Amino acid sequence: MGFFSKLFKGPEIDMEKSRKNAEKMRLLFNQEVENGDTYRLIFGYTEDVSRFNYGFVHGSRTKIGNLIVGWNEDSQTIAVVPTVPDLSGCGTPVFYRRSEILKAYRNKYPTDAFIIYPDKKGYIGINAYDWLEDEKLYVYVEQAEELAAFTEFFMNRFAGKDGKK
Template sequence: MGLFNKFFKGPEIDQAKSDANRSKMRACFDQAVENGTEYKLAAGYTEDVSRFNYGLVHGSKSKIGSLIVGWNEQNETIVVVPTTPDLDECSNPVYYRRSEIYKAYRNKYPTDAFIIYPDKKGYIAINIFEWLEDESNYIYIDQEAEAKAFTDFFMNHFKTK
């Protein structure tokens, strides 16, 4: 039984790579966000799905965007910093303050995402993961505790319905 488990337990997480990315994530976030050290962090992604229909050919294409997601329980604020999977570039932060959003909820289907509507016209879907092997599309980081902490924060402070 032990030999069987050794062969079929799946890929191992490279903790050194994960820890290095955790440090890069913190540095990038702190540089982009004023008082960034006051926020807890998790890696996430958002997905833009475009559908097409060419007569007999139907389908969809997905574009994945990597995110650094910070949250501050005291201020009830989520800050999203778009980045690249290798964390070499960071864009401008977007702030979502609980007092300023139209609505927010957790959507379990088709993916487990946290949906925030800052107003009636636009929204962001934030997906937080424990670990994903595909480092070409996602930040390589082991973050089971952070994923749980963000979920708890969102459900206790942001959820509106």
């Protein structure tokens, strides 16, 4: 029974690698965001899908953008810091304050994403999962507990009780 239970269990998370990446995420976030330690963190990503049509050839290309997503319950702020899967660097943070956004909600289809419209001209879709195995595309970090906390914050305090602001 032991052999077959391991066989069908699927891949196991390397908790040491996950812990180290969580520490790197914290360091990068804190260097870019003032009072970064007051934010809780998750890894998220965004997708940019471009479609093409060349006569007989139809398709799409997807670009993945990795994000360190921090949230502060007291100030009701989400800070998004772009990064890369190996956490070797990061970009400039963007802040979304509940009082300043046009609309926020959780989209279930076609992907489960947290959508924020800061104004009428643009939006960000933050996809987040408890763990993604593909280290070439995503940051390797286990975050089931933190993702549950972010989801609760987003739905109850950021987007509103009905899931929409």
